Amino acid sequence: MDSGFHIKLQIAGRFYPLIIDRKDEEKVRKAARVINEKVGQYQQRYRDKDGQDFLAMAAFQFVLKLIELEEQSNETPLITAISEITEELEEFMQNN
Numbered sequence: 001m002d003s004g005f006h007i008k009l010q011i012a013g014r015f016y017p018l019i020i021d022r023k024d025e026e027k028v029r030k031a032a033r034v035i036n037e038k039v040g041q042y043q044q045r046y047r048d049k050d051g052q053d054f055l056a057m058a059a060f061q062f063v064l065k066l067i068e069l070e071e072q073s074n075e076t077p078l079i080t081a082i083s084e085i086t087e088e089l090e091e092f093m094q095n096n
Contacts, residue, residue, distance in 0.1 A: 012039045012051050038062070
């Protein structure tokens with residue numbers, strides 16, 4: 001039985017041991033890299049804050065972007081397009 005793949009990620013100067021599926025390694029490491037880049041940007045911009053502030057600001061920005069993306073995945077335009085196509089097909093079937 002596979003117990004998972006052990007990795008150690010460094011995020012904002014701390015190490016975190018994780019057990020992941022090997023197939024997810026690239027995605028997990030990329031996520032840590034993106035977090036570290038964002039934290040680094042905040043560190044350069046706000047030198048008087050501590051690591052917790054940088055992590056909180058990065059987390060806020062990522063969650064805000066997630067919420068925006070969730071709102072964009074509104075299915076209304078798709079449903080409208082399907083309804084229009086259905087009406088056109090029904091009209092075509094009645095006329096032919």
